Amino acid sequence: MASGPIPADSEDLPLSAWAQRWRPAGTSREETIAADPSTALAGLFDQSSPVRGDGDPLPPLWHWLHFLDRPAESELGPDGHLRDGGFLPPVPRRHRMFAGGRIDIDAPIRAGERVRRESRVAKVEAKTGRSGELLFVTEEHVFTVDGRTRMTEQQDIVYRRAPLPGSAPRAAGTPARDGTEEPGAAAGEAPDPWRLRLLPTPAMLFRFSALTFNAHRIHYDHPYTTRVEGFPGLVVHGPLLALGLLELPRRLGRTVRHYSFRLRRPCFVDRPVLLTGTPAAEGADLSAFGAGEEPAVTARAEFAAP
Numbered sequence: 485m486a487s488g489p490i491p492a493d494s495e496d497l498p499l500s501a502w503a504q505r506w507r508p509a510g511t512s513r514e515e516t517i518a519a520d521p522s523t524a525l526a527g528l529f530d531q532s533s534p535v536r537g538d539g540d541p542l543p544p545l546w547h548w549l550h551f552l553d554r555p556a557e558s559e560l561g562p563d564g565h566l567r568d569g570g571f572l573p574p575v576p577r578r579h580r581m582f583a584g585g586r587i588d589i590d591a592p593i594r595a596g597e598r599v600r601r602e603s604r605v606a607k608v609e610a611k612t613g614r615s616g617e618l619l620f621v622t623e624e625h626v627f628t629v630d631g632r633t634r635m636t637e638q639q640d641i642v643y644r645r646a647p648l649p650g651s652a653p654r655a656a657g658t659p660a661r662d663g664t665e666e667p668g669a670a671a672g673e674a675p676d677p678w679r680l681r682l683l684p685t686p687a688m689l690f691r692f693s694a695l696t697f698n699a700h701r702i703h704y705d706h707p708y709t710t711r712v713e714g715f716p717g718l719v720v721h722g723p724l725l726a727l728g729l730l731e732l733p734r735r736l737g738r739t740v741r742h743y744s745f746r747l748r749r750p751c752f753v754d755r756p757v758l759l760t761g762t763p764a765a766e767g768a769d770l771s772a773f774g775a776g777e778e779p780a781v782t783a784r785a786e787f788a789a790p
């Protein structure tokens with residue numbers, strides 16, 4: 485199929501055709517970075533805020549609380565995201581997930597700074613996975629202050645297609661386990677600074693959705709999440725898990741210069757998540773475990789020289 489505009493009747497367009505045709509224009513915007521959102525995120529992690537006022541650097545990825553889309557209610561699609569995408573493809577019957585990302589940090593952005601963000605779609609790729617046809621869309625954001633690049637970030641969003649009405653529902657994710665099971669340190673084990681336990685409660689998911697102004701229904705609407713998207717429970721935000729893993733080096737005072745992560749399987753509300761790190765010479769391998777033996781998230785952080 486030749487590259488070109490998306491036809492009005494795109495209901496049956498295979499995801500591979502979206503990969504060939506979706507070429508949106510880049511966008512840019514500016515924002516003065518306030519300290520308050522960081523205070524709220526620190527509270528969500530039961531920490532005091534590292535960003536107390538102008539001049540304080542934002543920890544890696546805490547800029548996710550800035551440059552937020554603020555669409556009107558009438559612009560939302562059935563999943564709670566922008567119906568017509570704007571930047572992301574308006575795939576009909578889409579089931580959207582956050583799949584991964586990477587960031588290079590030359591220097592952090594700071595509270596009080598006027599930051600410019602230039603965004604573009606860097607890659608659109610169709611793949612076939614165990615769960616069927618997948619469309620990966622990679623957004624790239626370059627953050628500058630006074631014309632100088634501070635950070636370059638890529639985010640991978642994945643789309644799957646909802647089964648057509650009448651067809652068998654797809655299994656989406658590991659079934660919830662009995663609530664008495666808990667990943668983490670065995671009783672009496674000494675605390676390990678490279679292990680943290682996160683309990684993603686409904687309140688935590690709600691607060692994170694609010695902080696990022698993310699109306700995706702899989703994070704708060706149980707009937708939609710289970711009946712329409714086929715998950716066993718509310719889904720923990722990928723960005724919350726990626727930020728949770730970064731709490732390990734942050735609390736140990738490490739300065740992260742590069743971070744990459746992949747969301748491999750979903751985590752669910754009220755199921756404890758174990759965040760772990762294995763330090764290496766210039767960085768650490770990080771993993772988040774929900775239910776089961778396989779990691780839900782794998783990541784790599786590289787540190788600045790001490």
Ligand SMILES: C/C(=C\C(=O)SCCNC(=O)CCNC(=O)[C@H](O)C(C)(C)COP(=O)(O)OP(=O)(O)OC[C@H]1O[C@@H](n2cnc3c(N)ncnc32)[C@H](O)[C@@H]1OP(=O)(O)O)C(=O)O
Nearest residue numbers: 581582583584611612613614615721722746747748749750
């Ligand atoms: C915010 C927000 C939404 C969310 O936060 S959603 C919650 C967070 N995200 C998740 O929980 C996603 C968890 N991951 C999955 O469910 C699965 O890994 C996924 C993405 C559905 C893919 O699973 P499959 O089993 O269908 O796929 P395979 O593992 O067999 O892989 C097939 C090929 O795809 C490539 N691939 C897999 N993951 C990624 C990735 N993250 N980035 C790039 N490519 C990926 C994989 O390498 C295979 O490629 P080959 O070339 O080797 O065929 C909001 O909406 O705002």
